[in-house]
Amino acid sequence: MNIPSQITTLLIGIVLTLVSLWYGQNHGLLPVQASQEAPLIDGLFNLMMTISTGLFLIVQGVLIIAAFKFRHRPGDDTDGPPVEGNIPLEILWTAIPAVIVLSIAIYSFDVYDKIGGLNPMDHSVAHGTPTHQVARMPGAAMAATLADASETSETSENRNQEVQEAATQDPATDAVRDQSIPQQNDAPEFGVSSPRIGSTPDRQGKPPQFVVNVTGLQYAWLFTYPDSGVVSGELHVPVGRDVLLNISANDVLHAFWVPEYRLKQDAIPGRQSELRFTPSLIGEYSVICAELCGPYHGAMKTKVVAQTQTDFDAWLESQKVASSEGLNQAIALNAAEKSTADFLAPFVSDMGIDAKAIQQIHPDHAHHPL
Amino acid sequence: MTQAQLQETANLPAHSPEPGGTNWRTYFTFSTDHKVIGIQYLVTTFFFYLVGGALATAVRTELATPESDFVSREVYNGLFTVHATVMIFLWIVPAVTGGFGNFLVPLLIGARDMAFPRLNALAFWMIPPAGILLLCSFFVGSPGAGWTSYPPLSLTYDKAGEAIWILSVLVLGTSSIMAAVNFIVTIFMMRVPGMTLNRMPLFCWAMLATSALALLGTPVLAGALILLAFDLIVGTAFFNPTGGGDPVVYQHMFWFYSHPAVYIMILPVFGMISEILPVHARKPIFGYKAIAYSSIAISFLGLIVWAHHMFTSGTPPWLRMFFMINTMIIAVPTGIKVFSWLATIWGGKLRLNSAMLFAMGFISMFVIGGISGVMVASVPFDIHVHDTYFIVAHIHYVLFGGSVFGMYAGLYHWFPKMTGR
Numbered sequence: 001m002n003i004p005s006q007i008t009t010l011l012i013g014i015v016l017t018l019v020s021l022w023y024g025q026n027h028g029l030l031p032v033q034a035s036q037e038a039p040l041i042d043g044l045f046n047l048m049m050t051i052s053t054g055l056f057l058i059v060q061g062v063l064i065i066a067a068f069k070f071r072h073r074p075g076d077d078t079d080g081p082p083v084e085g086n087i088p089l090e091i092l093w094t095a096i097p098a099v100i101v102l103s104i105a106i107y108s109f110d111v112y113d114k115i116g117g118l119n120p121m122d123h124s125v126a127h128g129t130p131t132h133q134v135a136r137m138p139g140a141a142m143a144a145t146l147a148d149a150s151e152t153s154e155t156s157e158n159r160n161q162e163v164q165e166a167a168t169q170d171p172a173t174d175a176v177r178d179q180s181i182p183q184q185n186d187a188p189e190f191g192v193s194s195p196r197i198g199s200t201p202d203r204q205g206k207p208p209q210f211v212v213n214v215t216g217l218q219y220a221w222l223f224t225y226p227d228s229g230v231v232s233g234e235l236h237v238p239v240g241r242d243v244l245l246n247i248s249a250n251d252v253l254h255a256f257w258v259p260e261y262r263l264k265q266d267a268i269p270g271r272q273s274e275l276r277f278t279p280s281l282i283g284e285y286s287v288i289c290a291e292l293c294g295p296y297h298g299a300m301k302t303k304v305v306a307q308t309q310t311d312f313d314a315w316l317e318s319q320k321v322a323s324s325e326g327l328n329q330a331i332a333l334n335a336a337e338k339s340t341a342d343f344l345a346p347f348v349s350d351m352g353i354d355a356k357a358i359q360q361i362h363p364d365h366a367h368h369p370l
Numbered sequence: 371m372t373q374a375q376l377q378e379t380a381n382l383p384a385h386s387p388e389p390g391g392t393n394w395r396t397y398f399t400f401s402t403d404h405k406v407i408g409i410q411y412l413v414t415t416f417f418f419y420l421v422g423g424a425l426a427t428a429v430r431t432e433l434a435t436p437e438s439d440f441v442s443r444e445v446y447n448g449l450f451t452v453h454a455t456v457m458i459f460l461w462i463v464p465a466v467t468g469g470f471g472n473f474l475v476p477l478l479i480g481a482r483d484m485a486f487p488r489l490n491a492l493a494f495w496m497i498p499p500a501g502i503l504l505l506c507s508f509f510v511g512s513p514g515a516g517w518t519s520y521p522p523l524s525l526t527y528d529k530a531g532e533a534i535w536i537l538s539v540l541v542l543g544t545s546s547i548m549a550a551v552n553f554i555v556t557i558f559m560m561r562v563p564g565m566t567l568n569r570m571p572l573f574c575w576a577m578l579a580t581s582a583l584a585l586l587g588t589p590v591l592a593g594a595l596i597l598l599a600f601d602l603i604v605g606t607a608f609f610n611p612t613g614g615g616d617p618v619v620y621q622h623m624f625w626f627y628s629h630p631a632v633y634i635m636i637l638p639v640f641g642m643i644s645e646i647l648p649v650h651a652r653k654p655i656f657g658y659k660a661i662a663y664s665s666i667a668i669s670f671l672g673l674i675v676w677a678h679h680m681f682t683s684g685t686p687p688w689l690r691m692f693f694m695i696n697t698m699i700i701a702v703p704t705g706i707k708v709f710s711w712l713a714t715i716w717g718g719k720l721r722l723n724s725a726m727l728f729a730m731g732f733i734s735m736f737v738i739g740g741i742s743g744v745m746v747a748s749v750p751f752d753i754h755v756h757d758t759y760f761i762v763a764h765i766h767y768v769l770f771g772g773s774v775f776g777m778y779a780g781l782y783h784w785f786p787k788m789t790g791r
């Protein structure tokens with residue numbers, strides 16, 4: 001065969017590009033996209049997968065071709081050509097990866113901005129939302145407390161404390177969270193040290209439509225709905241609504257992860273962190289604890305139920321009755337004095353492990369934190 | 371460095387035993403001979419490699435069925451914690467630096483021995499007791515908070531097991547600092563006359579970059595572990611949130627060492643691959659200077675990327691962006707190395723012996739680890755895959771497909787020189 005090598009190279013290049021482009025879109029490695037943030041992150045991953053496939057094939061291809069083409073032939077004791085380098089070529093393979101990673105960095109930066117990472121949940125929530133705007137919101141109770149706090153917050157540098165206080169304004173969260181853990185201050189200079197994926201540009205300056213306080217504890221997630229005082233072992237969210245989770249933990253580190261939402265945030269005792277997202281697909285998905293939190297870490301799972309507003313309202317109504325009794329009890333008895341097992345007993349049916357299991361896990365740790 | 375020198379190094383006749391020297395008993399003594407110490411390191415760490423492999427096998431056995439039916443949950447957590455600790459602190463780090471470094475560096479730069487032979491022997495002899503101590507933790511209640519040992523979990527776990535883990539890693543870290551000092555002094559002060567830095571074999575460049583990382587990073591890990599020990603044993607609250615401590619500070623201190631640790635484990639292997647490929651491809655290394663300087667660049671960048679392990683933790687957004695960009699830039703010097711290796715074998719006369727096959731296998735596996743490394747550096751994507759098997763796979767491509775394949779290549783390549791057979 002006498003095909004000129006340039007043409008062979010060109011053909012190989014075209015085939016590589018096509019294969020990479022195809023695989024980058026059809027790898028099938030990610031679960032269904034159930035939030036408005038998920039397609040953005042998947043687009044980024046698909047691009048990285050396309051480039052990676054190309055690079056992977058080039059490197060493996062060169063290795064395999066070299067292993068056959070440049071194999072030592074018996075009887076040939078000569079050395080290879082004494083090439084010690086090639087400056088233009090070296091500049092090329094320094095420049096191309098540099099351009100590639102810079103583009104990926106810029107794209108990542110943009111996606112991070114779009115899912116709200118760079119717009120810290122704007123000061124509009126903490127720092128004075130006009131009350132008339134708040135009043136129309138379904139999350140009025142929550143937002144009102146935030147707005148109240150805003151009078152003092154202009155001078156206050158401790159936003160983490162504000163969120164913590166706001167989050168526990170409602171008795172439900174107050175009962176669920178371990179109040180004996182002091183809250184970390186935020187770094188004054190940058191406004192936040194607590195992590196958050198916050199508002200997208202179109203949400204910027206708007207308070208979240210819907211707030212849920214999330215508390216991680218060995219080995220369960222507890223969700224409290226500040227507007228209604230509902231405490232639940234599974235997260236219910238209305239589809240299409242802008243949801244804000246205030247995440248913290250009572251004992252050790254946990255991580256709130258919903259693979260279908262592509263979002264994860266550590267729950268850190270003594271610190272508030274936030275996730276803001278918009279569920280886009282009706283269905284039930286797993287909430288998985290992604291940070292090793294003890295022997296039963298693998299069992300720390302629950303579900304998020306994304307449903308229509310009507311279904312959600314009905315669910316919330318049904319929970320109100322159930323949990324107000326349990327909660328009053330909890331407050332009357334003072335949650336801090338109850339053992340974890342007793343305290344969790346009302347919620348265990350939602351959590352998939354029973355009180356006995358919890359008791360076994362930390363017999364000595366139940367009565368005093370840590 | 372020229373090709374002729376390189377081949378000479380590889381083809382030198384095996385060293386003749388020193389008078390009264392290397393009979394087998396020497397290997398059980400406090401020998402100050404760098405070659406004896408190198409072998410001591412390699413044999414000891416290979417033993418711990420087998421132990422770590424057995425622990426991994428136990429982990430996989432448990433995972434064969436969904437039920438918890440092979441070991442208890444506490445022991446399971448202990449298995450993967452000790453597996454990681456053994457593989458990192460008792461196999462790869464001491465084998466690539468203490469083992470190959472001790473054996474090869476003085477030979478490659480023409481020095482009679484390391485700069486501080488007794489310190490060298492001491493650094494080695496700290497390893498067996500620390501390793502045995504770590505394994506003994508299984509008898510008192512294994513440390514089960516993962517090799518990262520994040521508080522508050524590490525403070526709530528079995529106190530004795532966790533204390534043993536801290537002590538063992540502290541001793542191993544001290545040994546690693548001592549070895550790093552030794553390498554830096556040896557490489558700077560004891561090169562044979564006429565060997566300028568730019569003529570130094572590439573493995574020595576890699577050891578220089580590695581030792582700088584070990585020297586700068588390990589003390590920070592030691593600091594974190596000492597504070598953790600105080601929290602654990604005395605009840606202070608450096609990292610314990612119930613007393614106002616901050617667990618995120620531990621994460622920063624831990625990763626300030628433990629990200630560079632990845633480069634401590636892979637840079638010397640890069641160096642070995644750069645020595646092995648030219649010999650078996652019968653062709654000089656392509657782009658000596660680029661490979662040498664990229665080791666230094668990786669070492670420097672490696673110090674300012676640690677918080678990429680904390681993108682879902684308590685890390686503010688602007689800091690996430692800073693660490694994302696730094697991390698991605700590391701792909702550039704790493705890419706230079708990979709492409710230079712490919713160019714080295716391209717057009718050569720490849721002897722496809724075991725050393726060469728492992729070296730090529732190293733490139734093929736490491737490249738997967740490297741590419742997935744760029745992916746997880748991207749903050750939005752990492753927010754999805756962090757703390758999942760994606761990360762587990764990434765690190766095993768780097769450390770097993772990378773470091774361990776590279777060490778096998780090195781073992782096959784230098785076995786004749788080490789044993790005289």
Ligand SMILES: [Cu+2]
Pocket residue numbers: 216217218219253254255289290291292293297300
């Ligand atoms: Cu958990």
Ligand SMILES: [Cu+2]
Pocket residue numbers: 628629630632675676678679
């Ligand atoms: Cu890292």
